[in-house]
Amino acid sequence: MAFRIGQRVSGRITGIQPYGAFVSLGGHRQGLIHISECHCGYVKDIHDYLKVNQEVNVVILDIDEFTGKISLSLRCLERLDLETPMDEHRHRHYWTNHHVSIGFKPIADRLEGWKAEAQQRLDDQQTSN
Numbered sequence: 001m002a003f004r005i006g007q008r009v010s011g012r013i014t015g016i017q018p019y020g021a022f023v024s025l026g027g028h029r030q031g032l033i034h035i036s037e038c039h040c041g042y043v044k045d046i047h048d049y050l051k052v053n054q055e056v057n058v059v060i061l062d063i064d065e066f067t068g069k070i071s072l073s074l075r076c077l078e079r080l081d082l083e084t085p086m087d088e089h090r091h092r093h094y095w096t097n098h099h100v101s102i103g104f105k106p107i108a109d110r111l112e113g114w115k116a117e118a119q120q121r122l123d124d125q126q127t128s129n
Helices: 075-082 105-128
Strands: 008-017 020-024 030-034 055-063 070-073
Touching: 008 030, 030 055, 055 075, 070 075
Parallel strands: 030 070
Antiparallel strands: 008 020, 008 055, 020 030, 055 070
């Protein structure tokens, strides 16, 4: 099955750690519900909300193209069901793309110019005082 960001999927909790729950999405794919995405508000203990072998409906928040890791959310569905219609919902969107590999090069290319500009401003301030 091809997954996409924003898609609603169902799965089964296969493991729980203090930081989140692992969800089997079928086949050999699994995702993680981070503790911050399992319920709206503060979650002291993830075991209060999720149990191993529990069936869950989740929303895909992110798919890391490098590692294939899938980030999932239950909280997103709570907000959808309680507050807004589906087309009005806007969740934080993260993305990675292995085709874009510029890294910090644009910053490195501009660094000397920024240093020179900052030094010029300091010099201008010192001469005006």
